[in-house]
Amino acid sequence: MRKIKEEGEGKSPEERLKIIEQGGLKEICKVIHEQLEGELNQNKQYIIQLGCEAASIILKENDDSFPFAIEEGGIIDEIIYLLIKLPIENIKDIHIDPLANIINILTFKQKRVLQQIGIMKPLKKLLSSENENILNWTSQSIYKICYAVGYLEGGGKPNPLREKMERDGTVEQLFGIIQGDKYKDKYIRGFAACSVGVLYKSAAIPTQFYPAVILIKEQALGADPTLSQQSIKALEFVTEFN
Structure with missing residues (x-):
């Protein structure tokens, strides 16, 4: 995997795609999968980190x-399984980097595919992390996926993720983050609020x-351009009904 990492470093997307096409x-994925079998000892976790780093590059x-x-048994399947299997305290930034790089490039339809193959389960787990970098990424990823799925439903139609995320407790977790005041990173609460907003599209x-709505409105009028823009989008969903 070090060889794949070294081959990919500093290369163009086209050159790195060629590495992927050639089986890199x-x-x-094969190496990560092998490490996930049986007990996850320290050596296995180290090899998994190397794999995640190479995949991310x-x-x-x-x-x-x-x-x-998204191939069956591909990197998304392996990272989902990894995040579910690892104890929450052992999950590090490097473990989510491959997913982060994937989500950053996806269209709305591709984000919906990601949701359909099971990404929301590990994201729910990651909401319990004490690592603010992971929480930042998780809250933004949940927002991006929920927004994409809701947007694709069209105007006046509810977000199909809402009821499931109410039942499994994700909405309560998001709201718990919104109510918390222990986070230095404002994007954690900010995107948790936006996630709740887009889930209650036309509902x-x-x-x-x-x-959550109060916080979204404050952010929409605030000075942070990222939170302002996304909060305005969330409010558009909220006002379809409320």
């Missing part, structure tokens, strides 16, 4: 890599979640 990503800003990433927001 499959080789990484060849996937970064590589728009044409998605069909390879009545329960009164206990009104603080």
Whole structure:
């Protein structure tokens, strides 16, 4: 895997896609999968980290890599399994880097595919992380996927993810983050609020979640351009019903 990493470093997306087409990503997946069998000792976790690093390098800003990433037994399947299997305290930034690089390049339809193959389960788990970098990425990823799925439903139609995420407790977790004041990173609370907003597209927001809407409105008028822009988008969904 070091060889794949070295071959990919500093290369163009086209050159890195060639590495993927020649089986580099499959080789990484095979190694990660082998390490996930049985007990995850320290040596296995080290090898997995090397695999995640190599995968992250060849996937970064590589728009044409998605069909390879979503193959059965591909890197997305392996990272999902990894994040589910690892204890939450052992999950590091490097473990999510391949997914981060994939999500950054996806269209709305591709984000919906990612949701359909099971990405929301590990994302829910990651909401319990004490690592603010991971929480930042997780809250933004949940928002991006929920927004994409809701947008594709069209105007006046509810977000199909809402009821499932209510049932499995994800909405409550998001709201718990919104109510918390322990985070130094404002994007954690900010995108958790936006996630709640887009989930209640064309649906009545329960009164206990009104603080999320208040925060979204504050962010929409705030000075941070990222939070302002995304909060305005979330409000557009909220106002379809409320």
